Amino acid sequence: MGYLAKFRVWRGDNEGGGLQDYAVEVNEGEVVLDIVHRLQATQTPDLAVRWNCKAGKCGSCSAEVNGRPRLMCMTRMSTFTEDEVITVTPMRTFPVIRDLVTDVSYNYEKARMVPSFAPPADLEPGDYRMAQIDVERSQEFRKCIECFLCNNTCHAVRDHEENKTSFSGPRFLMRIAELDMHPLDTVDRRQVAVEEHGIGYCNITKCCTDVCPEHIAITDNAIIPLKERVADKKYDPLFSIASLFRRNKDDRTAPPAAKV
Amino acid sequence: MATTGIEAPGRAQIGAKTLRTDRWWITPLVTFIALSGFLVYSTWRVLSNQYYFYEPYISVYYSPCLSNTCVPGSGFANTPISWWSLSPALLTAWIPLAFRFTCYYYRKSYYRAFWMSPPACAVAEPHGKYTGERRLPLIFNNVHRYAFYLGLLLNVVLTWDAIIAFRNHDGQWGHMGLGTLLLVANAACLWMYSLSCHSCRNAVGGRITHFSKHPVRYQMWTFVSKLNKKHMQWAWISLGTVVLADFYVYLLASGRVTDITFF
Ligand code: SF4
Ligand code: SF4
Ligand code: FES
Ligand code: FES
Numbered sequence: 001m002g003y004l005a006k007f008r009v010w011r012g013d014n015e016g017g018g019l020q021d022y023a024v025e026v027n028e029g030e031v032v033l034d035i036v037h038r039l040q041a042t043q044t045p046d047l048a049v050r051w052n053c054k055a056g057k058c059g060s061c062s063a064e065v066n067g068r069p070r071l072m073c074m075t076r077m078s079t080f081t082e083d084e085v086i087t088v089t090p091m092r093t094f095p096v097i098r099d100l101v102t103d104v105s106y107n108y109e110k111a112r113m114v115p116s117f118a119p120p121a122d123l124e125p126g127d128y129r130m131a132q133i134d135v136e137r138s139q140e141f142r143k144c145i146e147c148f149l150c151n152n153t154c155h156a157v158r159d160h161e162e163n164k165t166s167f168s169g170p171r172f173l174m175r176i177a178e179l180d181m182h183p184l185d186t187v188d189r190r191q192v193a194v195e196e197h198g199i200g201y202c203n204i205t206k207c208c209t210d211v212c213p214e215h216i217a218i219t220d221n222a223i224i225p226l227k228e229r230v231a232d233k234k235y236d237p238l239f240s241i242a243s244l245f246r247r248n249k250d251d252r253t254a255p256p257a258a259k260v
Numbered sequence: 261m262a263t264t265g266i267e268a269p270g271r272a273q274i275g276a277k278t279l280r281t282d283r284w285w286i287t288p289l290v291t292f293i294a295l296s297g298f299l300v301y302s303t304w305r306v307l308s309n310q311y312y313f314y315e316p317y318i319s320v321y322y323s324p325c326l327s328n329t330c331v332p333g334s335g336f337a338n339t340p341i342s343w344w345s346l347s348p349a350l351l352t353a354w355i356p357l358a359f360r361f362t363c364y365y366y367r368k369s370y371y372r373a374f375w376m377s378p379p380a381c382a383v384a385e386p387h388g389k390y391t392g393e394r395r396l397p398l399i400f401n402n403v404h405r406y407a408f409y410l411g412l413l414l415n416v417v418l419t420w421d422a423i424i425a426f427r428n429h430d431g432q433w434g435h436m437g438l439g440t441l442l443l444v445a446n447a448a449c450l451w452m453y454s455l456s457c458h459s460c461r462n463a464v465g466g467r468i469t470h471f472s473k474h475p476v477r478y479q480m481w482t483f484v485s486k487l488n489k490k491h492m493q494w495a496w497i498s499l500g501t502v503v504l505a506d507f508y509v510y511l512l513a514s515g516r517v518t519d520i521t522f523f
Contacts (some may be wrong), residue, residue, distance in 0.1 A: 006503075010274060012273070014269075014271075014274050017273060018273075018468060019273060019274070024491075043296060044504060045513045049356070053497060064279065064382065066279060066281045066282075067278050067279030067280035067281065067382055068280060068282075068381075069381075071384055071404075076415050078336055084281075087279050087281075089272060089274055089279065090272045092266045092274060092382075093266075093271070094271070095268070095270035095271055096271060096272040102272075107289055110301075110309075118419065122478050131470075131471070131472035133471045133472055133478060134469070134471050134472050153382055153383075154380040155377065155385055155390070156267060156390060156392060157386075158265060158382075159264075159265035159266065159378065159385045159387075159390065160264055160265055160385050160389070160390045161264045161265065161268035162264055163390065167387035175292075181469055181471075182469070183469055183470050183472075185469075185486065187313055198392075200392050200393050200394035200399070201390070201391070202392060202393075203362050203367065203371045203377065203392050203393055203396065203398075204367055204368050204371075205368050205371050205372055205377070205378060206368055207378065207381035207382070209380060210381050211382075220458075220488065222488075224364055224458045225458075226465060227402070227464050228405075228458060228459060228461075228462035228467065229462070229466075229467055230402075231403065231404075231405065232462075232467055234402075235399075235402040236401050236403065
């Protein structure tokens with residue numbers, strides 16, 4: 001049943017490091033994370049790896065397997081041939097701490113910059129009433145497990161470190177879209193989407209969608225609709241003229257200044 | 261490759277611009293060849309200014325034909341731009357070009373296949389700097405909706421062309437040939453491509469927040485959302501039908517084949 005697989009694992013820290021070769025036993029039904037654990041248990045007790053649920057639900061074990069951003073716990077060994085060399089590296093967009101563990105603070109900093117949900121001032125918690133069809137569009141986005149594979153894969157920051165200051169990545173553009181579509185939210189988020197979160201950096205090449213382990217249609221259902229909403233407000237002259245004559249004014253307010 | 265990307269200080273020093281072992285370059289390569297082929301073919305047809313009309317069929321590139329130089333019977337005489345003396349296709353072919361150039365799907369494909377930004381996911385792009393769609397000229401992609409509206413007008417014209425293709429070569433109704441079939445199929449595919457557009461999805465209902473207060477728009481949005489899932493497919497299929505329909509008209513008009521008639 002079992003066989004010896006050829007693994008190449010990146011070992012090192014932010015000073016330097018490299019790929020190292022290992023031969024590790026693999027049994028039927030195992031995933032890449034199992035093999036990394038076996039490596040830790042049998043050959044490299046100091047190998048650093050972050051994980052938690054082993055069920056694709058905590059978003060901790062993000063890494064790159066044969067160059068593809070994946071959850072290690074959801075990458076089945078049966079998808080590789082027995083003589084294939086399997087390369088495992090940490091995510092390449094975030095600073096490495098050690099071995100397979102990266103520092104994902106960038107994502108938490110961007111998360112804090114998103115103005116939080118703002119219900120109408122006179123509505124008490126517990127009195128929120130929403131129709132299912134009004135919330136169901138953004139429910140897809142709530143499946144996010146914050147693995148940050150999307151932000152890791154987005155070339156706007158992956159290939160351009162300097163853009164990290166002005167671009168928040170697909171995860172947080174999706175969060176802004178979610179709130180902008182929320183039936184009880186009173187804040188107009190379109191301006192901040194451009195100015196503070198850099199939606200203009202996204203060129204809709206869809207790599208975030210391709211790697212999302214929750215199969216959220218990030219680009220089609222969150223980012224493009226948000227780009228269209230931004231165009232309504234910012235780039236479409238007819239829309240600005242029409243809104244002067246509208247009966248139901250868009251009474252959403254600008255968000256409070258971001259906490260950085 | 262710039263040291264600002266995957267080689268930036270602090271990141272794992274791995275070296276390779278990608279460790280992907282699959283053939284990630286196939287999709288951008290095929291896209292590059294297909295789109296380049298389409299551009300070359302379209303440029304040739306738009307500039308050639310001949311073989312675009314064979315009663316009752318008109319080539320998509322030349323419809324509506326708006327100048328006095330149009331082949332008799334193919335267009336409209338005495339329009340405000342009838343003084344135009346270059347190929348009449350130049351008067352209208354920029355509309356579908358602008359529509360497709362600013363289309364969210366084609367943007368994805370040409371950014372990947374032509375500009376390699378990025379060539380494929382987790383494959384480093386060759387550019388030192390990247391500003392996305394925030395500057396001229398790419399900022400214009402944000403007004404895709406205008407190209408969409410113009411494209412809709414053109415669809416109406418092409419639908420009319422398909423309807424009058426049920427006349428025979430001498431102008432009598434009740435005919436159907438291979439050309440009729442191609443023009444009808446092309447118009448239908450162009451409608452599917454246009455209606456599945458992301459700007460259409462936003463316009464019919466995507467921009468509203470309370471679907472429950474707008475049941476009709478919610479229905480329309482639901483319908484367009486379904487079509488939208490297949491937008492990429494419609495983008496390619498309609499590109500193919502444009503070429504097929506046009507090429508058949510070319511073959512007929514240049515006398516290379518005679519129309520295959522069904523009735
Ligand atoms: S679609 Fe946009 S946000 Fe997603 S990976 Fe591509 S550039 Fe980044
Ligand atoms: S959107 Fe998908 S890829 Fe991005 S953090 Fe959430 S689950 Fe991960
Ligand atoms: S360990 Fe939780 S997602 Fe992999
Ligand atoms: S035509 Fe492709 S998104 Fe509008």
